[in-house]
Amino acid sequence: VTRSTRQLTGPARIAVDLLGGDHAPAVVVDGALIACSADPDLRLVLVGPTSVADEVLAALSAADRSRMSVARATRSADRPLRAARPGTTVGAAVDAVLRGDADALVSAGDSGATVTAAVLGLGRAVRRPPLAAMLPGLDGPVVLLDVGASVDPSPPVLVQHAVLGAAYAGAVLGLEHPRVGLLSIGTEADKGDRWRRTAHGRLALIKLPSGAQFVGNVEGYDVSRGARADVVVTDGFTGNVLLKGVEAAYVLAGGEMSADTAPRAAALLGTGGTVIVCHGEATGPDVASGIELAAQLHRLGATARLGRSEVII
Amino acid sequence: VTRSTRQLTGPARIAVDLLGGDHAPAVVVDGALIACSADPDLRLVLVGPTSVADEVLAALSAADRSRMSVARATRSADRPLRAARPGTTVGAAVDAVLRGDADALVSAGDSGATVTAAVLGLGRAVRRPPLAAMLPGLDGPVVLLDVGASVDPSPPVLVQHAVLGAAYAGAVLGLEHPRVGLLSIGTEADKGDRWRRTAHGRLALIKLPSGAQFVGNVEGYDVSRGARADVVVTDGFTGNVLLKGVEAAYVLAGGEMSADTAPRAAALLGTGGTVIVCHGEATGPDVASGIELAAQLHRLGATARLGRSEVII
Numbered sequence: 001v002t003r004s005t006r007q008l009t010g011p012a013r014i015a016v017d018l019l020g021g022d023h024a025p026a027v028v029v030d031g032a033l034i035a036c037s038a039d040p041d042l043r044l045v046l047v048g049p050t051s052v053a054d055e056v057l058a059a060l061s062a063a064d065r066s067r068m069s070v071a072r073a074t075r076s077a078d079r080p081l082r083a084a085r086p087g088t089t090v091g092a093a094v095d096a097v098l099r100g101d102a103d104a105l106v107s108a109g110d111s112g113a114t115v116t117a118a119v120l121g122l123g124r125a126v127r128r129p130p131l132a133a134m135l136p137g138l139d140g141p142v143v144l145l146d147v148g149a150s151v152d153p154s155p156p157v158l159v160q161h162a163v164l165g166a167a168y169a170g171a172v173l174g175l176e177h178p179r180v181g182l183l184s185i186g187t188e189a190d191k192g193d194r195w196r197r198t199a200h201g202r203l204a205l206i207k208l209p210s211g212a213q214f215v216g217n218v219e220g221y222d223v224s225r226g227a228r229a230d231v232v233v234t235d236g237f238t239g240n241v242l243l244k245g246v247e248a249a250y251v252l253a254g255g256e257m258s259a260d261t262a263p264r265a266a267a268l269l270g271t272g273g274t275v276i277v278c279h280g281e282a283t284g285p286d287v288a289s290g291i292e293l294a295a296q297l298h299r300l301g302a303t304a305r306l307g308r309s310e311v312i313i
Numbered sequence: 314v315t316r317s318t319r320q321l322t323g324p325a326r327i328a329v330d331l332l333g334g335d336h337a338p339a340v341v342v343d344g345a346l347i348a349c350s351a352d353p354d355l356r357l358v359l360v361g362p363t364s365v366a367d368e369v370l371a372a373l374s375a376a377d378r379s380r381m382s383v384a385r386a387t388r389s390a391d392r393p394l395r396a397a398r399p400g401t402t403v404g405a406a407v408d409a410v411l412r413g414d415a416d417a418l419v420s421a422g423d424s425g426a427t428v429t430a431a432v433l434g435l436g437r438a439v440r441r442p443p444l445a446a447m448l449p450g451l452d453g454p455v456v457l458l459d460v461g462a463s464v465d466p467s468p469p470v471l472v473q474h475a476v477l478g479a480a481y482a483g484a485v486l487g488l489e490h491p492r493v494g495l496l497s498i499g500t501e502a503d504k505g506d507r508w509r510r511t512a513h514g515r516l517a518l519i520k521l522p523s524g525a526q527f528v529g530n531v532e533g534y535d536v537s538r539g540a541r542a543d544v545v546v547t548d549g550f551t552g553n554v555l556l557k558g559v560e561a562a563y564v565l566a567g568g569e570m571s572a573d574t575a576p577r578a579a580a581l582l583g584t585g586g587t588v589i590v591c592h593g594e595a596t597g598p599d600v601a602s603g604i605e606l607a608a609q610l611h612r613l614g615a616t617a618r619l620g621r622s623e624v625i626i
Contacts, residue, residue: 151506193464220557240498244533253566
């Protein structure tokens with residue numbers, strides 16, 4: 001059993017939202033160039049204004065330039081509702097996937113807008129598609145989901161997150177029997193709020209994909225330590241707060257959450273395509289890490305494998 | 314304006330639960346000895362079996378031994394409901410405060426049991442007394458509450474936490490205009506779940522104690538960075554998960570959350586006494602830090618000042 005993300009090769013065409021993120025387009029251009037130079041099989045669909053796409057093209061050799069195509073779009077969707085409007089970069093990136101011009105998309109724009117555009121354009125297999133982050137646990141990567149796609153803590157949603165998280169850990173981390181934990185405030189089954197207590201009872205009864213086993217409640221520690229679970233399930237409110245708190249703590253303690261240990265981007269699970277969300281404050285290397293994650297998920301056939309996992313619910 | 318906890322002197326009599334915590338009594342004995350040696354004005358009421366109290370007494374000089382008294386109790390309350398039974402150490406510690414034999418109590422036992430014992434014995438000024446932790450933010454300590462006394466995220470409870478947190482920051486950190494933030498998943502007022510959105514509207518309208526100002530939503534980062542708020546308000550589920558995640562991240566990143574920067578213990582606010590909860594996994598220095606926090610709160614008259622803050626709601 002390997003505990004790290006597997007590096008695969010093979011063609012992968014990734015649509016990149018040039019206008020997404022607080023520091024776009026500069027960091028996205030950086031990220032695209034870093035990703036291209038690291039992965040010779042990668043092809044990018046640059047989604048944004050022609051002037052920004054030209055900046056990427058100008059920095060590349062003629063040979064590398066042939067790996068690029070451009071999809072023109074002129075404005076970013078900075079709020080979820082704007083994702084439904086025509087002409088946004090994230091909407092055009094979704095269209096590129098829908099048309100078959102790209103295998104996956106990456107955006108560091110407003111995550112609500114990316115989720116909305118993906119659900120509208122690609123469809124969804126679950127009511128609340130979760131964002132799955134990967135944290136560098138002491139014993140290996142830990143998948144944490146949801147980290148902010150929705151804030152619904154209801155038991156059916158938590159159970160769906162567990163199913164998708166188990167399938168994701170199987171597909172991406174190559175784990176044969178991932179351990180799935182429910183994030184709570186104590187390890188006993190009766191700890192937590194009423195949603196967690198109900199979800200705990202249901203998770204103990206169902207069969208999870210990837211031969212996963214439900215290990216019961218885990219705590220905030222466990223997303224960093226990684227000793228008790230490979231997948232940590234929670235609602236998008238708690239997961240978002242926890243991820244940001246842990247990230248800042250790593251930085252302040254003098255460490256960092258390096259893309260070498262775990263991708264600095266989250267995967268949207270349970271839609272009809274492969275969608276990667278980078279943080280709004282993403283740096284160039286973070287965006288590159290998101291592009292590489294998108295390519296890996298495509299190469300692993302992760303979206304198709306997650307789609308099949310749905311029948312188990 | 315000072316941004317660190319003020320070190321005061323003067324008599325303080327602290328009841329210490331010798332049986333509380335995963336590694337009791339050893340770490341509690343350690344903590345008691347460390348605290349006594351660091352603070353000559355401290356007096357302790359050792360609450361537990363005679364054999365354990367004798368261990369502390371044997372390690373002290375005759376002069377220091379005169380600073381100790383013993384309240385005998387033979388069993389720990391390892392579950393909240395057991396706190397109501399007679400003969401528990403945490404119940405006996407509450408009794409010591411009630412009788413006026415101690416000014417405050419410290420326990421590293423089950424925090425639910427300590428909260429129950431405190432509410433039953435000392436009374437409460439608010440419906441859900443929160444546990445307030447202090448984290449070592451980059452710019453100074455950050456008060457985070459609730460970190461696990463209850464899991465109720467309803468807007469009236471969040472508003473009460475904000476009031477108590479503001480009063481606590483004023484009394485303990487000496488801040489004249491503490492900045493109070495509501496923990497959410499984005500800085501805009503409409504980010505978060507329905508409870509946060511409602512609480513945000515109410516917090517924008519009320520007058521907080523200590524001249525505090527409501528700065529709106531803050532994010533997971535802000536409990537470590539400290540740049541945006543001195544007090545971070547959330548429900549006990551989210552706060553507990555976040556605190557544990559941040560603690561583990563500090564340790565794994567090679568740093569630590571030192572008692573020099575912020576106490577390694579949480580204060581239960583809104584009851585009729587001064588009550589400090591240490592983590593179940595607390596070490597000796599952590600317990601000592603909790604005892605010192607209890608002494609400081611007593612010396613500052615914090616409980617009385619927080620009691621007065623209630624009228625503002």
